[in-house]
Amino acid sequence: MEIRQEFPPNIRDIMNKFDLYGFNPVFTYGDILYNPSGGEISPDLMAHEETHARQQSVYGVGDWWTRYLKDDTFRMTQELEAYREQYKHAVENYPRAVRRHLLDTVASNLSSKLYGKIVKKKQAKELIEHYE
Numbered sequence: 001m002e003i004r005q006e007f008p009p010n011i012r013d014i015m016n017k018f019d020l021y022g023f024n025p026v027f028t029y030g031d032i033l034y035n036p037s038g039g040e041i042s043p044d045l046m047a048h049e050e051t052h053a054r055q056q057s058v059y060g061v062g063d064w065w066t067r068y069l070k071d072d073t074f075r076m077t078q079e080l081e082a083y084r085e086q087y088k089h090a091v092e093n094y095p096r097a098v099r100r101h102l103l104d105t106v107a108s109n110l111s112s113k114l115y116g117k118i119v120k121k122k123q124a125k126e127l128i129e130h131y132e
């Protein structure tokens with residue numbers, strides 16, 4: 001994926017939906033990873049974002065983003081798949097302690113208001129861990 005240190009083309013739509021204050025998010029739009037803060041892209045995060053690129057190639061990038069922003073359940077299914085791929089990368093490449101920490105962090109993310117608080121953290125952990 002090409003990485004650009006700028007906001008994605010649909011940043012207005014994203015900011016109308018989400019309060020990004022205090023976050024340094026990255027955004028996949030097509031096969032470009034937008035990284036406005038210029039923060040480090042870890043290999044596990046890259047696995048997550050590559051999943052979104054693949055999802056968008058199936059739906060069409062514009063349609064994917066429209067649905068992602070308006071449909072909490074759709075957003076959850078897409079994120080769950082991406083977090084599973086991210087965690088899978090960690091299982092295959094990182095030591096156990098790092099992997100456990102990552103699972104804790106991504107479960108917090110998935111259960112946060114950013115994704116509509118659809119699942120509790122414990123449930124998010126179980127969903128991510130059982131990626132098979």
Ligand SMILES: [Zn+2]
Pocket residue numbers: 048052078079082
């Ligand atoms: Zn994601």
